[in-house]
Amino acid sequence: MIKVLVVDDNPDIIAALDLLLGLHGYQVLTAATKKQALMVACHQVVDLVIQDMNFGQGLTSGSEGQCLFHELRAIKPDLPVILITAWSQLETAIELVKAGAADYLQKPWNDTRLLELVECYASEGRDKHNAREHETSPGGDFKAQPQFIYQSPVMLALMADAEKVASSQVNVLITGANGSGKEKLADHLHQHSLRKSAPLIKVNMGAIPQELMEAELFGAEKGAYTGANQARKGRFEAADGGTLFLDEIGNLSLSGQMKLLRVLQTGEFERLGSNDTLKVDVRVLSATNSNLPQAIKQGEFREDLYYRLNVIELHLPELKARKADILPLAQYFIGSDYKLSDDAKQYLLACPWPGNVRELENACKRALVFAQDACIKAEDFKGVSKVNSTGSNAGNEKQQIEQVLVKHGGVIKHAATELGLSRQALYRRIEKYRIDPGLLG
Secondary structure, three states: OOEEEEEOOOHHHHHHHHHHHHHOOOEEEEEOOHHHHHHHHHHOOOOEEEEEOOOOOOOOOOHHHHHHHHHHHHHOOOOOEEEEEOHHHHHHHHHHHHOOOOEEEEOOOOHHHHHHHHHHHHHHHHHHHHHHHHOOOOOOOOEEOOOOEEOOHHHHHHHHHHHHHHOOOOOEEEEEOOOOOHHHHHHHHHHOOOOOOOOEEEEEOOOOOHHHHHHHHHOEOOOOOOOOOOOEOOHHHHOOOOEEEEEOHHHOOHHHHHHHHHHHHHOEEEOEOOOOEEEOOOEEEEEEOOOHHHHHHOOOOOHHHHHHHOOEEEEEOOHHHOHHHHHHHHHHHHOOOOEEOHHHHHHHHHOOOOOHHHHHHHHHHHHHHHOOOOEEOHHHHOOOOOOOOOOHHHHHHHHHHHHHHHHOOOOHHHHHHHHOOOHHHHHHHHHHOOOOHHHHO
16 A cells, blocks of 8 residues: 655644545555654655645744755655645745655645645655665666666775675775765665664764754753753664664764764763663764864874774775766666767766766756757757747747646646656746746646
């Protein structure tokens, strides 16, 4: 049975959606807070999220909804999210669709329209989940894993080491430049470990203010700090029995390093505001693009913590050092319905890719926007549009988009498929041509 997570702090809305979706054969999971939603997403199989944009108190309107969306994307990047938004937040919802949300509905929504979107995207979420569970090599002369595509000798050697390390219990430090795939490698290690049925909890150490770091990692009791209205678990508790991924570990303060060291040594810690000692069983994977040995010399990173984290080091090479992977990766990013022309291949191989795999992926997404047919050319990667936005071609394209939207009742996925665009590319054109939002249902 397909599972739909409904996130809203209004019990009447939750009850209404629970009834509507239950009558149509969906299993409904509910959450009233961001924390509850993230816990459900981490600990259960979820095929689709229906998320209100405006919930929570004490925050700018919609900010809690935006935070939840981005954290869900970080935890489950393939999980489809349908946003429910007020007219005042329509612009924000469109921006989140560009960032990867599946679609959005304006309040008050139409039940028929909602069910159409759920049917459209829930099965897609289930298919992606099954694909991750059962993915095999797509053929050809390159090797594919759920998170990696590679054929270069340096990556073959690295992944052979990763296979050996994955089944062990030791802590692993993943090093490499920005965009090289450190988080993907952490996903791979967890998915191939003995802890794969337990949660993988991710923490971006560079994104959390230092004053909140202790509460984020170890939890806090009610009243432990201003705004702590209820007790909350930290990331170590949430990861008990599983894996904790600490990204950008080099950004952790010296005081935070000392507290982290104790947990790694003993597995024990206290929530902020509590004297009760808790004990967890957590494997720690960490990642950095910093030179930690140099930071140790400069007194910015504890040497004893470094050796606790770095039982095994796996270093991801920059893309320019694994050129044999560029074309297989590019083909993966543009999808099986498109192919690369010879000049596009030459262009990709000649690029230095300072942003590594992440830059290549973004370049492929842009190329799909500019491409006029199923053959991607070098000029598409350079962002050369063949459509004059002020000429008759633009008017014809706007008219075509409007007609296709009407034909499909405003369902973006179906309209985008007929137009040969990604959903994000279609939304960009809708915004560019100022197409009536009413056509989106």
